[in-house]
Amino acid sequence: MKITKKPTDHFEERKNGARPSFLIIHYTETQGPQVAEGYFTGALAHPTGGRVSTHYMIDENGSITQYVDEDKRAWHAGISYWDGNEDINSSSIGIELVNPGRKYGYRRFSAAQMQALVALAKDIVQRHNIPAHRVLGHSDVAPTRKVDPGELFDWKMLAAAGVGQWPEPTEEDYRIADDYLRSEQTLKEAFIKAGYDPKADMDSLIRAFRQHYDQDAFKSQNDSKVPNRQMAARLSWLVRNKPTL
Ligand SMILES: [Zn+2]
Incomplete structure (x- = not known):
């Protein structure tokens, strides 16, 4: 798995010694990877005026870029909550998938992008022992603010590949x-x-x-x-x- 590293100063120490126990999936909602990268590195001002980042971004062609080291706190989840945890950024690794999103024309995630995601996510959940029920979307941890990665993201396929879970009701x-x-x-x-x-x-x-x-x-x-x-x-x-x- 080839990962290109791009430096950014958009990160800090994880708070209270937290370690990654969540994997959070996003889409960038940008027209292409350059704009998103600009936001993550600070080369472009983010529309919200805030500073944002992610550990990883996967382009639609499947190429993977890393901006923040896994042991640091990246700024991808914002105000968020899951199961009593209110600082998801401190306890997660974030992956952004390039997609125009709601604003610019939401579309399917490409096969190359999903293949790269499976490889990267599998490696992350294994190394950090992230449980299947803590592989979540941004919309899961910020339901009133966020809709990414959205209803075109194939969670069932991801679970079948060994990342996350898919319910099989009895x-x-x-x-x-x-x-x-x-x-x-x-x-x-x-x-x-x-x-x-x-x-x-x-x-x-x-x-x-x-x-x-x-x-x-x-x-x-x-x-x-x-x-x-x-x-x-x-x-x-x-x-x-x-x-x-
Ligand atoms: Zn997001």
């Missing part, structure tokens, strides 16, 4: 799903048990969950805002199979 999950669908409170509690931010509103939680685990909702005519049994059963599977760390 009959029990479908029974539990019916409870979730009867009560918004029960559904909300399930999202929180899975790891999602308790402060997030229901619409954001449903959208973020579906972008990761129930992308059919975006393909059909069905209103993706209305929970259904498939969605709820997959959520139940995640809750039941979540290891206690």
Whole structure:
């Protein structure tokens, strides 16, 4: 695996001696890699006015660039939350995939890009012992602010390749799903048990969950805002199979 290193001063020490226990996947939402790289190195001012970075970026042609060393804290997740953790930047490694995103024409991630991601991500999760349920999208850890990498990202393929997890609901999950669908409170509690931010509103939680685990909702005519049994059963599977760390 060939990785090109590009220096940036957009990083700091991980806080409180934290070590990577999350892998966070993003898209750049830029027209090509140069603009994103400009943001990560400071050559270009980021539209938000803030300073951003990532450990890795993968171009659509599959080439991998590293900006921040894995032992340092890169600035990719921003205000974020998962399962009680409020400083995801300190406890994660970030990978940005070049994609025009919502703003410039969201499109499929290329085969070359996904192949490079599988190789890189496999290596990272093995070396840092990152558990499968902590391989997440930016939208999972910041559901009210972020939608990347979005519903065209193939999480199922990634899980089949050994990175992250894909829910396989059983009959029990479908029974539990019916409870979730009867009560918004029960559904909300399930999202929180899975790891999602308790402060997030229901619409954001449903959208973020579906972008990761129930992308059919975006393909059909069905209103993706209305929970259904498939969605709820997959959520139940995640809750039941979540290891206690
Ligand atoms: Zn992102």
